Amino acid sequence: MSARDNILNKLRSSLEDTKPRPDDFNVDLVTKPWSYDSTQGKIKQLRAMMESVRTEVYQTTQAEWVSIFADVLKQKQVNNLLYAPTVKWGTQIENYWAKNTTLPTLKTYDRPVEEWKHELFFEVDASITSTLGGIAATGSLIVWPTTEEPRLMSLVPPIHFAILEASKIANNFYEAQQILNWADNTPTNALLISGPSKTADIEQVLAYGAHGPKELIVIILEDA
Amino acid sequence: MSKTEQPRIPVLDALSQHFKENAHMALRNKQLRHNMRTAMDSLITKRLVSMPDENERESLRELGNHVRARALSKLPELLEKLEANLTKRGVQVHWAETTEEANQIIFDIAKRRQAKLFIKGKSMVSEELNMNHFLKKQGIEALESDMGEYIIQLDYERPSHIIMPAIHKNAKQVGHLFENKLQTPYTDDVDTLIQTGRKVLRNKFFEADIGISGVNFAVAETGSLFLVENEGNGRMSTTVPPVHIAITGIEKVVENLRDTVPLVSLLTRSALGQAITTYVNLISGPRKANELDGPEEVHLVLLDNGRTQAFADAQLRQTLNCIRCGACMNHCPVYTRIGGQAYGTVYPGPIGKIISPHLMGLDKTEDLPIASTLCGACGEVCPVKIPIPELLRRLRKEDVRPPEEPLHYVKGQGARFSRKERTMWNIWKSMNTKPNLYRKFSYLATRLRFMTPNILAWSQNHSKAKPASYTLHELAKKHLGDKK
Ligand code: SF4
Numbered sequence: 001m002s003a004r005d006n007i008l009n010k011l012r013s014s015l016e017d018t019k020p021r022p023d024d025f026n027v028d029l030v031t032k033p034w035s036y037d038s039t040q041g042k043i044k045q046l047r048a049m050m051e052s053v054r055t056e057v058y059q060t061t062q063a064e065w066v067s068i069f070a071d072v073l074k075q076k077q078v079n080n081l082l083y084a085p086t087v088k089w090g091t092q093i094e095n096y097w098a099k100n101t102t103l104p105t106l107k108t109y110d111r112p113v114e115e116w117k118h119e120l121f122f123e124v125d126a127s128i129t130s131t132l133g134g135i136a137a138t139g140s141l142i143v144w145p146t147t148e149e150p151r152l153m154s155l156v157p158p159i160h161f162a163i164l165e166a167s168k169i170a171n172n173f174y175e176a177q178q179i180l181n182w183a184d185n186t187p188t189n190a191l192l193i194s195g196p197s198k199t200a201d202i203e204q205v206l207a208y209g210a211h212g213p214k215e216l217i218v219i220i221l222e223d224a
Numbered sequence: 225m226s227k228t229e230q231p232r233i234p235v236l237d238a239l240s241q242h243f244k245e246n247a248h249m250a251l252r253n254k255q256l257r258h259n260m261r262t263a264m265d266s267l268i269t270k271r272l273v274s275m276p277d278e279n280e281r282e283s284l285r286e287l288g289n290h291v292r293a294r295a296l297s298k299l300p301e302l303l304e305k306l307e308a309n310l311t312k313r314g315v316q317v318h319w320a321e322t323t324e325e326a327n328q329i330i331f332d333i334a335k336r337r338q339a340k341l342f343i344k345g346k347s348m349v350s351e352e353l354n355m356n357h358f359l360k361k362q363g364i365e366a367l368e369s370d371m372g373e374y375i376i377q378l379d380y381e382r383p384s385h386i387i388m389p390a391i392h393k394n395a396k397q398v399g400h401l402f403e404n405k406l407q408t409p410y411t412d413d414v415d416t417l418i419q420t421g422r423k424v425l426r427n428k429f430f431e432a433d434i435g436i437s438g439v440n441f442a443v444a445e446t447g448s449l450f451l452v453e454n455e456g457n458g459r460m461s462t463t464v465p466p467v468h469i470a471i472t473g474i475e476k477v478v479e480n481l482r483d484t485v486p487l488v489s490l491l492t493r494s495a496l497g498q499a500i501t502t503y504v505n506l507i508s509g510p511r512k513a514n515e516l517d518g519p520e521e522v523h524l525v526l527l528d529n530g531r532t533q534a535f536a537d538a539q540l541r542q543t544l545n546c547i548r549c550g551a552c553m554n555h556c557p558v559y560t561r562i563g564g565q566a567y568g569t570v571y572p573g574p575i576g577k578i579i580s581p582h583l584m585g586l587d588k589t590e591d592l593p594i595a596s597t598l599c600g601a602c603g604e605v606c607p608v609k610i611p612i613p614e615l616l617r618r619l620r621k622e623d624v625r626p627p628e629e630p631l632h633y634v635k636g637q638g639a640r641f642s643r644k645e646r647t648m649w650n651i652w653k654s655m656n657t658k659p660n661l662y663r664k665f666s667y668l669a670t671r672l673r674f675m676t677p678n679i680l681a682w683s684q685n686h687s688k689a690k691p692a693s694y695t696l697h698e699l700a701k702k703h704l705g706d707k708k
Binding site for chain 2: 002003004006007008010011012014015018019020021022023024025026029030033049053109110111112113117118121137138139140145147150151152155172173174177182183186187188189190191192193194195196197198199200201202203204205207209210211212213
């Protein structure tokens with residue numbers, strides 16, 4: 001008999017004559033203490049949580065964000081930026097870049113990682129990705145990587161910018177799962193990102209930039 | 225490490241038969257005790273601060289317990305469902321009854337891919353397998369990428385805590401270690417040390433052929449592997465190399481995606497006092513044809529290694545509720561004083577004392593169930609309400625059960641059984657249940673109190689326990705007589 005059969009048989013015989021426990025999941029418990037009154041309330045909570053772990057947050061609008069973004073890039077002396085030209089934000093970036101010089105060089109993730117792994121790992125300064133929304137309770141971004149914005153885009157570059165539409169902030173993780181109909185739409189990879197990479201492994205001293213981005217910058221768009 | 229540093233506890237060959245010696249050695253190590261004490265105090269505070277509302281905390285623990293218990297009550301069915309859903313998504317599922325089988329499965333994948341370098345996210349199950357050691361013998365390097373794990377791997381040690389493997393070291397010790405092993409200038413600045421680690425490991429992520437990870441929860445409903453971490457090494461290990469192998473115990477499955485909501489909240493708050501970790505990573509398949517990154521192959525190895533044995537008994541089954549938060553360690557007065565390495569087992573502290581006997585057998589862990597004050601702190605903080613003290617008492621019973629008695633649930637049962645001790649207790653029992661005998665004995669004991677022998681273990685640190693001059697019965701009689 002295979003290991004699989006042995007294991008399953010042992011488990012089954014231990015459960016003989018027992019009934020499965022009822023499902024008494026209590027939705028209130030995981031939602032009520034984690035609900036905020038309005039979009040503003042959610043933004044406030046999300047910001048507080050994110051900023052407490054050293055995330056930079058900018059609140060702005062669809063019309064204005066690119067110029068703010070460009071300023072931050074300059075301030076941080078970013079030389080090049082990884083972006084997705086085919087998403088809505090990418091088009092806005094391209095239009096702005098076309099009219100302004102002295103902005104960081106734009107790079108795209110348009111081929112399998114193997115073809116440019118070295119460049120991605122050692123030469124890209126910053127990236128910008130969209131999000132599917134956020135979670136106010138814990139200060140998290142919901143990111144489901146796609147062909148346009150692959151998984152490593154939010155992980156490898158030292159600075160990660162993320163666009164978050166205020167209307168897509170859920171109160172809590174449970175609500176986010178419902179809104180996205182997550183259980184039926186499971187992607188190959190889904191992420192919650194709640195700050196820049198960090199560790200407290202040495203003497204419990206918090207240090208940022210362990211393996212992932214050293215900086216996370218969230219741009220909240222309010223009229224989206 | 226410089227000569228002035230305290231010697232570390234040699235753990236590589238330390239089995240728990242040496243628990244007592246290890247504990248003595250650890251107690252003499254002032255630096256270790258200082259490091260542990262400070263760290264645990266701070267973790268205790270952080271947990272409380274993150275769960276200020278007692279009602280919320282207690283109801284959530286109750287829910288956490290129910291979610292885990294429900295999953296275990298249909299474990300075989302959920303495992304099959306998990307397997308079916310993962311397989312549908314292109315993840316290859318393997319089953320292993322023993323650590324040897326698991327290692328072999330992993331090695332076979334490595335051989336097929338001609339892999340030379342593994343990069344590992346944090347995984348306690350891989351410690352159970354002693355996987356690094358196994359792979360090394362096959363000429364494959366397995367490098368830890370969690371900063372804490374990396375540090376102790378450099379120093380040939382084993383994790384001393386399931387969440388913070390290098391918690392027993394301070395920054396100075398790490399500074400010296402890096403200076404010696406990585407030839408970097410000495411510093412005890414934590415930021416600089418972490419950046420050094422980042423640089424070394426980034427190259428390794430880049431080169432690695434296979435990434436290894438553990439699993440926090442395996443979601444049967446969606447076929448997802450749910451992983452939490454702060455550093456990003458977990459994401460790197462599971463995303464950059466062309467092959468990702470996840471290893472987990474068979475008990476880690478939960479029924480629905482929504483079940484992860486209370487569990488992740490309990491886990492991160494109990495462990496480090498965080499509302500959530502920086503990254504929550506749900507993996508439900510390898511790279512699809514149109515995707516540009518992610519592993520080409522994803523494997524899940526489901527390991528038994530003693531778990532079906534714990535599962536066989538309804539009381540002991542509760543051990544498998546554990547979500548590996550480490551809170552029981554942080555609150556344990558024994559663990560805090562001796563550190564994790566003294567246990568000589570993969571899982572230290574209270575959870576180790578109840579799970580290691582199942583993984584290794586009581587004969588190899590006979591001292592663990594008694595290495596507890598039964599103060600109850602572990603049971604009080606456990607986010608999924610495992611009654612650890614109750615289970616310890618149960619294991620103590622199994623430890624001294626006569627070997628000829630049937631109904632053995634734990635392998636190596638009766639390890640501490642001693643016929644002499646049993647006889648002594650039987651004599652004691654009859655003395656205390658037969659009034660005539662009892663009266664005679666207590667009369668003699670009080671009158672011959674000057675002959676009380678030294679009971680070594682006790683009188684080393686306490687004054688001799690002498691019987692009183694008169695028995696309680698005599699005193700009571702006298703007292704009541706006087707009153708009349
Ligand atoms: S036994 Fe409870 S407290 Fe200890 S690690 Fe497991 S879940 Fe956490």
